[in-house]
Amino acid sequence: MAVAFVAHCLLNQNSKVGDGAHCSGVYSPIVDVLRRKGWRIEQMPCPELGFTGLNRFWAVREQLDTAGYRRHCQRLAATVADVIGLRAGQGEDIVLIGVEGSPSMGVRITSSDPSRGGRPEWPEGVGEHTAGEGVFVEELRLELERRGLAYPRVAGETHALAGHDEETQREQLEAVLDNSP
Amino acid sequence: MKPDERSFRIALVADRYLNPPAGGLDGLAVLAEAGWGVLQLPTGDYPAELAARILAEVAEQLEEFSRHGYDFVVVGECDGLPGALAAVGLAVPDQITPSSTADLLDFLTARPAPPASSWSWLPADDPAEDATAGRE
Numbered sequence: 533m534a535v536a537f538v539a540h541c542l543l544n545q546n547s548k549v550g551d552g553a554h555c556s557g558v559y560s561p562i563v564d565v566l567r568r569k570g571w572r573i574e575q576m577p578c579p580e581l582g583f584t585g586l587n588r589f590w591a592v593r594e595q596l597d598t599a600g601y602r603r604h605c606q607r608l609a610a611t612v613a614d615v616i617g618l619r620a621g622q623g624e625d626i627v628l629i630g631v632e633g634s635p636s637m638g639v640r641i642t643s644s645d646p647s648r649g650g651r652p653e654w655p656e657g658v659g660e661h662t663a664g665e666g667v668f669v670e671e672l673r674l675e676l677e678r679r680g681l682a683y684p685r686v687a688g689e690t691h692a693l694a695g696h697d698e699e700t701q702r703e704q705l706e707a708v709l710d711n712s713p
Numbered sequence: 714m715k716p717d718e719r720s721f722r723i724a725l726v727a728d729r730y731l732n733p734p735a736g737g738l739d740g741l742a743v744l745a746e747a748g749w750g751v752l753q754l755p756t757g758d759y760p761a762e763l764a765a766r767i768l769a770e771v772a773e774q775l776e777e778f779s780r781h782g783y784d785f786v787v788v789g790e791c792d793g794l795p796g797a798l799a800a801v802g803l804a805v806p807d808q809i810t811p812s813s814t815a816d817l818l819d820f821l822t823a824r825p826a827p828p829a830s831s832w833s834w835l836p837a838d839d840p841a842e843d844a845t846a847g848r849e
Contacts (some may be wrong), residue, residue, distance in 0.1 A: 540774075543741075544750030546719045546783060547774070556720035556748035558741065567741070572732045575753040577770045586781050611766050618759070 534712070536571045537612065538562070540578035542629065542689060547578040549590050551571045554691050562629060562689055565705050569643050571627075572698050574615060577608050579668040589652050592643040592660050593635040596667050596685055603705035605636070609672040613636040625712045629705070630669055638666040639686040641693065661693060685711060720748045721829040724821075725771065725806070728756035739786050743814050747821040752806055753782025754791040761793075768797035776801040784827030788817065 538687050542562050545553040566573055580588060580596070583604045619626055630639035642664040665673065687708040690701045730740025731753055744751055755767040768791070768801065775785065775798070785806040787794070795805050807824075811817035 534755060544724055544752060546721060546750040546778065548717070548719065551717045553717045553719035555718050557722065557750040558745035560745055563741070573741075573753070575751070577774060581777055582773050585777055603805065608770065611763070611770060614763050614766075615759070618763075696784075 533622070534569075534571045534627075534630055534709075535574055535619050536566050536709075537574045537576055537616065537626050537684070538566075538629045539631045539634075540581070540691065541631065541637075542552075542575055543573070543575050544578075547581045547586075548587055549580070550586075552590075552692075557648045558634040559689065559691075561701060562705060565702055565709070566691065569709055570707070571709065574619075579605050579608055582608075591635050592645045592648050593607040593664070593667060594644060594646050595648060596635050599624075601667060602671060605668040605671040609668065609675045612672055613679060613681065616676065616684070617679060620681055627708055628669070628672075628686045630657050630666065630686060630688045631692070633661050633689045633692035636666040636668040638664065639669055640665075641688070642666045645661040654670045659694075720750065721782070721827045722748065722784045722821075722824070723750045723752055723775070723786075725752045725754055725775070725785065725787045725791075725794070727754050727787075727791050730811075732756075732788050738811060738814060739815070740811065740817060743817045744788070744821070747818060749786075749821060752791070754794065757792065765793055765797070767782040768793050769800065772801045772803065775803060779803055780829035784824055784829075786821070786824070 541547045542559045545555055545557055545559060583601055616626060628639060632636040632639065632641040634645055635643045640663065641661050643660040644662040645660040678681055685708050687705045689697045724744050726740055730738060731751065735740050741751065752771055754771065755764040771802065778795045787806050788810040789810055798805055809817065
């Protein structure tokens, strides 16, 4: 058995920050690949939804990197780590699928702008995407390390990135899924 | 930039309809086709304490959607769900244990438009122009 732990919004675009829902509900370009390849799906919670709510502004990592938000993410990550531990203990192959560019769920690319804050206006065209993890993904990785569990292979939904290409996204996802140890 | 395409409709889905066994009803495919978002309910294989924690987190997230007028349904059954929802002041939404794809699709399409679908922080004719900030 193989299990993909997916970012909440890949099954529920209703959780997205305003103007961020790419489709009505299930983001099929990722889900269809997982189903076709026979991967079990485990939905992770949306850390931003429960902390900053549906009316949250778009944010960069620095705005969410607070002690309170980290504690919130640690609580959620502990539950996800419990499930990963359970699955890993059964010898199941595991991948983590995040959302590239997200301040919380990015697995390789997050959003960063140390100067952003205050009145929510900023110059158009400011490029905030940068290499790194979102806050929740970082806390999940740390929690797995504390438990001595291997960090899964990762893939990301890339819709928010400049130059997003669905075919490239699919190929990258398939490469991660097929690269079992 | 495309407008926000959310449906304001969310189904709490028992694991057997999201990860169906061979020959089982693929609820996720039906929900995707009908445009519903999904909140996954824990599989019955998990230890009770872990399942209860997952359900508490599901209820916490549903509470936020509820405050904004989204529509909910439950697809399938899940021990502990009524208690988890009650803990955040929510009743169990309309529920179906579908016998077929058509059964589920009929149930979903018969729902009235949710209150939230006529409300948005996004003006329909004035999409946000500064499309650069990080988004989950």
